[in-house]
Amino acid sequence: MxxxxxxxxxxxxxxxxxxxxxxxxxxxxxxxxxxxxxxxxxxxxxxxxxxxxxxxxxxxxxxxxxxxxxxxxxxxxxxxxxxxxxxxxxxxxxxxxxxxxxxxxxxxxxxxxxxxxxxxxxxxxxxxxxxxxxxxxxxxxxxxxxxxxxxxVRRDCANRGYTPGQVRAELARREPESAAYIRPQRRWADIVVRFAPVAGRADPPDTPLSAELLLRPTIDHPELGPVLAEAAPPGGDTAMHLRLHRDTDGRPVDALHVHGYVSPEESGPVKKAIWERLAGRADLDPAALGRYGDSGASDPLAITQLLLLYHLLDADRRQQAA
Amino acid sequence: MxxxxxxxxxxxxxxxxxxxxxxxxxxxxxxxxxxxxxxxxxxxxxxxxxxxxxxxxxxxxxxxxxxxxxxxxxxxxxxxxxxxxxxxxxxxxxxxxxxxxxxxxxxxxxxxxxxxxxxxxxxxxxxxxxxxxxxxxxxxxxxxxxxxxxxxVRRDCANRGYTPGQVRAELARREPESAAYIRPQRRWADIVVRFAPVAGRADPPDTPLSAELLLRPTIDHPELGPVLAEAAPPGGDTAMHLRLHRDTDGRPVDALHVHGYVSPEESGPVKKAIWERLAGRADLDPAALGRYGDSGASDPLAITQLLLLYHLLDADRRQQAA
CATH class of the missing domain: 3.40.50.300 (P-loop containing nucleotide triphosphate hydrolases)
Structure with missing residues (x-):
């Protein structure tokens, strides 16, 4: 009918x-x-x-x-x-x-x-x-x-009353279903976000995790190349870079790396540049970005969130124009 | 979007x-x-x-x-x-x-x-x-x-643990909202069903309630006139009739009356005629119709249900043909 x-x-x-x-x-x-x-x-x-x-x-x-x-x-x-x-x-x-x-x-x-x-x-x-x-x-x-x-282990023991052994047993029990149903969703993401320590570095213990963001061409990302080039320190050991590579499945992606040890001098201009793409949004509160745990602050997390904010507001703008 | x-x-x-x-x-x-x-x-x-x-x-x-x-x-x-x-x-x-x-x-x-x-x-x-x-x-x-x-009163005291006084108080409290929100829905019905005793008759106490069905021309009802005429007893005191009249709001309706004292000789052919309009439905169980309470059996209720079955199957037929 x-x-x-x-x-x-x-x-x-x-x-x-x-x-x-x-x-x-x-x-x-x-x-x-x-x-x-x-x-x-x-x-x-x-x-x-x-x-x-x-x-x-x-x-x-x-x-x-x-x-x-x-x-x-x-x-x-x-x-x-x-x-x-x-x-x-x-x-x-x-x-x-x-x-x-x-x-x-x-x-x-x-x-x-x-x-x-x-x-x-x-x-x-x-x-x-x-x-x-x-x-x-x-x-x-x-x-x-x-x-x-x-x-x-940390969360479930602190908030849900489990022992470490119980959580590890549950993780083992879930592994086949993680592999079968959770991880395959990675291929459908416009952005794959990986927070991890950088291998082979001896940074201070409170250094935030680095972020690797795979930016798939399934949505329109802001142009980050020129901004990153401008922000790069004169020496060469850049803590942020954008590299074209192939994903595990062979598909082309841009990979944005933001290392946990990035200096405020290097991260500042990039955050500012993305923030300016959100121009006129006096209603946003940038101080809320990059926070983790009780008091942690992370530039890699802040930049990840800024990028997502950019996409949220961009989609909203395009929808209102439609 | x-x-x-x-x-x-x-x-x-x-x-x-x-x-x-x-x-x-x-x-x-x-x-x-x-x-x-x-x-x-x-x-x-x-x-x-x-x-x-x-x-x-x-x-x-x-x-x-x-x-x-x-x-x-x-x-x-x-x-x-x-x-x-x-x-x-x-x-x-x-x-x-x-x-x-x-x-x-x-x-x-x-x-x-x-x-x-x-x-x-x-x-x-x-x-x-x-x-x-x-x-x-x-x-x-x-x-x-x-x-x-x-x-x-009977239901809420038997099944929901209230006293008659509590149920009557609740009915009084609900009356303004019944008038404002429940009863106005009557005007949107294709069929208005009223079960009630017939005024001015002294039927035995186990006589079922009579049914008055207002059949609005908002859906296609089966043609009941000829069936009723044929089923009517030669005398004239018919217990089932179809009358054109105006509803309380002035709109034209057919009113089908099925009195509780209807004889099996009069109700039988009408039930059979509607049943035949549901022809070929060997999957239906007519014995389930007209039951009320623990062991009551009512022809007015059975004919009401038959009419609704007719509409259900008719709508299903038309949908499958679409």
């Missing part, structure tokens, strides 16, 4: 559509840290953050008897997640399921109304074609596995 | 759409009794029944401090109800909220996949234009208020 579709669309009217950003990655890959700075910079009144790990089909007790972990698509209402992503991307509210990580139970759902910008983070936001079709910008967080394991 | 809509529709594919029937009416108006026979006759494997009274915005504790009852649209997620009705009518599953009438709490939502036929019953399914756009057939249950009050 195609008439019914027309009937509904006519009754619905139209309106501004939110800009949708996906941040996919495995458990404890740093999704929340990356998201938090963006929300603080744009303001919680303009941004909605949604975690798609709430779409569990089974609660913790029900999962116990099943042959898969919470990472498996069959363990999640993937079709409902797709539907809710479509609705959010059309500016429609959703009644989102809620999983209580403390008790491991599914509880009363909550109403989510999309604001101007919607960040969707979680394990499987890029798992299906229909889910991917809902996003303007897609990011995959790809830290080295040993680093992610250490982060997960 | 209209492109995104196209993108999604292309990714979604298409399929058979369910036939959607709304049964609206106030609390204890008989919605469940009417629905149950239809589900039993068509089979639970082909029919999905949804109650839209689960879309409460507040639980019982939260409602206690508010100036409206559960009948008020502001007390319900009407926009989410509209959205879910649209999705069901397009053949899409929903994650439906669940209100536990026992505890008065909102609990874990449940997955509902629409089968071939979807019956949506509740207080407000016809409240908005967009909700109404989702239905093929709309019914409003309109018993006389004293009868409905008696039904509600």
């Amino acid at each position: 195609p008439h019914r579709i027309v009937h509904m669309l006519r009754a619905r009217g139209s309106g501004r559509r939110p800009v949708m950003l996906a941040i996919a990655g495995d458990s404890a890959a740093g999704k929340t840290t990356l998201t938090r700075g963006l929300v603080r910079c744009l303001g919680a009144d303009r941004m909605t953050a949604v975690c798609v790990d709430d779409y569990h089909r089974f609660d913790r007790r029900e999962r116990a008897g099943r042959p898969f972990t919470a990472l498996h698509p069959d363990c999640n209402h993937v079709d409902i997640m797709e539907q809710h992503l479509q609705l959010l991307s059309l500016g429609e509210p959703i009644l989102k399921p809620v999983y209580d990580h403390g008790t491991g139970r599914l509880v009363r759902p909550e109403l989510v109304r999309p604001r101007d910008f919607v960040i969707v983070e979680g394990l499987l936001p890029l798992h299906t074609r229909l889910a991917r079709a809902c996003f303007d910008i897609t990011v995959y967080l790809d830290p080295p596995e040993p680093l992610r394991h250490a982060w997960k | 209209p492109h995104r809509i196209v993108h999604m529709l292309r990714a979604r594919g298409s399929g058979r759409r369910p036939v959607m029937l709304a049964i609206a009416g106030d609390s204890a108006a008989g919605k469940t009794t009417l629905t149950r026979g239809l589900v039993r006759c068509l089979g639970a494997d082909r029919m999905t029944a949804v109650c839209v009274d689960d879309y409460h915005r507040f639980d019982r504790r939260e409602r206690a401090g508010r100036p409206f009852t559960a009948l008020h649209p502001d007390c319900n997620h009407v926009d989410i109800m509209e959205q879910h009705l649209q999705l069901l009518s397009l053949g899409e599953p929903i994650l439906k909220p669940v209100y536990d009438h026992g505890t008065g709490r909102l609990v874990r939502p449940e997955l509902v996949r629409p089968r071939d036929f979807v019956i949506v019953e509740g207080l407000l399914p016809l409240h908005t234009r967009l909700a109404r756009a989702c239905f093929d057939i709309t019914v409003y249950l309109d018993p006389p208020e004293p009868l409905r009050h008696a039904w509600k």
Whole structure:
């Protein structure tokens, strides 16, 4: 009954559509840290953050008897997640399921109304074609596995009441499903973000992690080459560079490296240049960028977030012009 | 970003759409009794029944401090109800909220996949234009208020642990909102169903209630005139008749009366005639029709349900032919 579709669309009217950003990655890959700075910079009144790990089909007790972990698509209402992503991307509210990580139970759902910008983070936001079709910008967080394991042990022991041994056993149990369902999402990201220490350097222990950003030509990135050349110190040991190379699958990408030891003299002009591309946005708060943990500050993280802000505002601009 | 809509529709594919029937009416108006026979006759494997009274915005504790009852649209997620009705009518599953009438709490939502036929019953399914756009057939249950009050007292005391005084107080508190939001839905119904005793007759106490069905020309009803004429007893005191008259708002309607004292000789040919319009449906179970309470059997109820079955199958036929 195609008439019914027309009937509904006519009754619905139209309106501004939110800009949708996906941040996919495995458990404890740093999704929340990356998201938090963006929300603080744009303001919680303009941004909605949604975690798609709430779409569990089974609660913790029900999962116990099943042959898969919470990472498996069959363990999640993937079709409902797709539907809710479509609705959010059309500016429609959703009644989102809620999983209580403390008790491991599914509880009363909550109403989510999309604001101007919607960040969707979680394990499987890029798992299906229909889910991917809902996003303007897609990011995959790809830290080295040993680093992610250490982060997960620290977080789950501090906040979720597990022992290190329990967390390591769970990581081992999840590994086949990480390989089968989580990591394949990397190929669908416009930007692949890897925070890692630089091999072979003896920097002070509080040096932030370096960032490697793979910038795929699936969206229009700002021109960073001239800015980086100008910011480079006269000597030659640049801590930031952009290099053309082939990804693991042979596809061409630009790789932006921002090392943790970058000096403020080198990072400052680049941050300023990207910030100027966001010109006229007096409503943004740059002080919110680059923060991690309780008091950490990282230029590689700040530049990653600036780049994502650039894309969010650019997509918003293009949408309003359309 | 209209492109995104196209993108999604292309990714979604298409399929058979369910036939959607709304049964609206106030609390204890008989919605469940009417629905149950239809589900039993068509089979639970082909029919999905949804109650839209689960879309409460507040639980019982939260409602206690508010100036409206559960009948008020502001007390319900009407926009989410509209959205879910649209999705069901397009053949899409929903994650439906669940209100536990026992505890008065909102609990874990449940997955509902629409089968071939979807019956949506509740207080407000016809409240908005967009909700109404989702239905093929709309019914409003309109018993006389004293009868409905008696039904509600009996049910809420038997099943929900209230005293008669509490139920009557609640009915009084709800009356302004019934008048403002529930009863206005009557005008949007293709069929208005009123079960009531016939005034001025002294039938035995177990005589079923009579049915008055207002058949609005908003959908194509089967031609009942010739069937009724043929079934009429030679004497003249017909217990079933079809009369053209004006509704309370002046609009023309056909009014089908089926009196509770109708004889099997008179009702039989009419039931058979409607049944034959459902010809070839060996998969239907006519024995499920007309049942009420624990062991009641009613020809007026059976004929009402037969007429609704006719419309359900007719809409399904037309959709498959489209």
